[in-house]
Amino acid sequence: MEPNLISKKDLLEEKGISYGQLYRWKRKQLIPEEWFIRKSTFTGQETFFPRDLILARIDKIMNMKDDLSLDELADKLSPVLPDYEMRKSDLEKRNIVSSIVLQRFAAEDDGALVYTFDKLLYFYVVDKLLQAGEMSMEEGDRLLATLREHFPKFAGKACDLVFTRKMGVSSFALLSAPSELYFESGVKVVARISMTECIEQLKGKWV
Incomplete structure (x- = not known):
């Protein structure tokens, strides 16, 4: 086995x-x-x-x-996204994501703007990797773009985010979970994050 x-x-x-x-x-x-x-x-x-x-x-x-x-x-x-929403001003007050992330990725958004759960999730995942010291701000820009483009394609199914780096060049991928993934020599897996766990953690912050 x-x-x-x-x-x-x-x-x-x-x-x-x-x-x-x-x-x-x-x-x-x-x-x-x-x-x-x-x-x-x-x-x-x-x-x-x-x-x-x-x-x-x-x-x-x-x-x-x-x-x-x-x-x-x-x-x-459940990996299905709930119908939760939150204004940017409340997001800042409750410290669900750091002020650094909001300043970098949502600086032009008005405080009264309402974010849907998926948008909050993307900020949350980016913040998670930045707080761990595993990702640069520039990489955060690319991760946010990757999540916005590809995460909706999973439509409520479990998936993982894989963050890799080789010779200083980083890459992001989303894949169905569970699944096995193998890389060529020299590729370092910086992080593999369960998006379902991130959804669960973020739901918990509404309590």
């Missing part, structure tokens, strides 16, 4: 959950359909999952299920 996958049988044993729970969570869209990977084995067809993603997701569900209904959990964990 591939080291980055875990079988359904091993998953149920490791996390102490039942078959019924797993598929109930699937029906409620707490676990994405694309994480259920069917593979041929010597015993026939078996179901596998991306190990790191499914283990982290089940831990999250188990930790939150006593405080939220399954429907509330589904809304919280």
